[in-house]
Amino acid sequence: MDRQLEFYGQGLPYLGGNKYPGKLVVVEGADCSGRSWQVNSLRNWLEEEGHAVLDTGLRRSNLVGGAIQEAKNGNTLGKTTFSLLYATDFADQLENKILPALAAGFVVLSDRYIFTLMARDIVRGASRDWLRKLYGFAPVPDIIFYLQVEPQVLLYRAFEKYGTLDYWESGMDICLSSDMFESFQIYQSLLARQFDQMAEEFGFNVLDGEESPETIQEKIRRDIERFFNGVNINERRSTINVCG
Numbered sequence: 001m002d003r004q005l006e007f008y009g010q011g012l013p014y015l016g017g018n019k020y021p022g023k024l025v026v027v028e029g030a031d032c033s034g035r036s037w038q039v040n041s042l043r044n045w046l047e048e049e050g051h052a053v054l055d056t057g058l059r060r061s062n063l064v065g066g067a068i069q070e071a072k073n074g075n076t077l078g079k080t081t082f083s084l085l086y087a088t089d090f091a092d093q094l095e096n097k098i099l100p101a102l103a104a105g106f107v108v109l110s111d112r113y114i115f116t117l118m119a120r121d122i123v124r125g126a127s128r129d130w131l132r133k134l135y136g137f138a139p140v141p142d143i144i145f146y147l148q149v150e151p152q153v154l155l156y157r158a159f160e161k162y163g164t165l166d167y168w169e170s171g172m173d174i175c176l177s178s179d180m181f182e183s184f185q186i187y188q189s190l191l192a193r194q195f196d197q198m199a200e201e202f203g204f205n206v207l208d209g210e211e212s213p214e215t216i217q218e219k220i221r222r223d224i225e226r227f228f229n230g231v232n233i234n235e236r237r238s239t240i241n242v243c244g
Contacts, residue, residue, distance in 0.1 A: 005102070008114075009136015015099075022102035024139060025224065026113040028195070029147035030188055031169045032157035033209045034216065038147070039111045041217050042224070046107055054101040057111030061092040079124045079174075086117050087134055094138070102139075114138045115202065119194035123187065124174055143227055145220055146199055147209030151188035155181070 005011070005020050025042075029035045036057075043053045059065045068085050101108050114135045121131055149157075158165055167173070170180050171187025199206050205223060207216055 006140040007136065008138050008140060009132065011139075012137050018103065020099070020102040021105045023107045023143075023227075024098070024102060024110065024141040025107060026110045026115075026141040026144045027147070027220075028112055028115050028144060028204065029209055030149060030154055030191060030195075031166070032154050032161055033147040033149045034213055035111050035147055037213050038145070038217055038220060039109050041213075042220060043109055045217075045221060046109075046224075052104070052106045053109060054097065054106045055109040055111065056093055056097055058086065058116070059089055060097075061089040062096075063092040064088050079121075079126070082124070082173075083117070083121045083126060083134075086120075090114060090117065090135075091137065098139075110141070113141065113144070115144070115195065115198055119191050119198070122194050123171070123190045143223065144202060144204045145223075146195060146204040146206050147216070148192075148195070148206055149209035151185045151192065153210055154188050155184055158184070 003020060004018070005015070027035045027039050027042075039055055039057075043055050046053050059068050064085055068089060098108050098110075118131050118135065122128065155165075158169070165180050165184050169187070170184040171190070172180060172183055174187075176186045177183040195204075198204065207219060209216065
């Protein structure tokens with residue numbers, strides 16, 4: 001059924017009465033929480049079921065995606081620049097990828113969404129009022145899955161996957177500790193606290209990210225099927241009110 005989009009704020013006025021029959025599915029969680037594996041598996045399954053699928057995520061904008069990575073590689077991003085570049089990346093993808101796909105009836109799978117961006121910004125001291133205004137143009141997803149993983153497990157997975165820790169995912173830019181191991185755990189704990197506070201407010205479907213990937217995928221598919229069959233699995237909120 002065609003529908004008009006809901007937004008977390010004033011939205012995009014120029015959309016008018018446009019109809020968007022597609023579905024927006026978000027998978028959230030920290031780096032190494034297993035999000036990308038779940039999105040890839042979910043995309044393959046949905047396509048096998050006959051759905052047209054677009055997958056997206058952070059830093060995939062043709063406009064600024066490369067610039068963000070280049071700046072991160074040099075560890076040169078200030079807090080405000082960090083925030084605005086990611087907001088621009090999201091806005092560009094929304095206008096040029098996400099909205100056209102939803103209008104065409106696609107299932108859009110988002111490997112992280114504005115919740116990661118807001119959590120990072122809050123930890124770095126951004127104003128909650130400013131964030132509410134900044135991301136008020138974001139559409140409300142149909143379903144939000146959150147993979148909840150303890151920081152210590154993320155630490156182990158990061159070394160297993162990369163062999164080292166990432167400067168930004170360790171929060172080294174905000175001087176939490178001179179020791180990267182300690183900084184990583186502090187930073188990831190602060191992010192987890194923000195995600196936990198957002199979970200109830202924004203209707204996250206919280207999953208144990210420490211279960212096997214196959215078990216998690218089975219639960220995600222079950223809820224996707226229920227949603228497609230008209231079962232309301234989440235009580236979604238349509239206003240941003242980031243908790244402290």
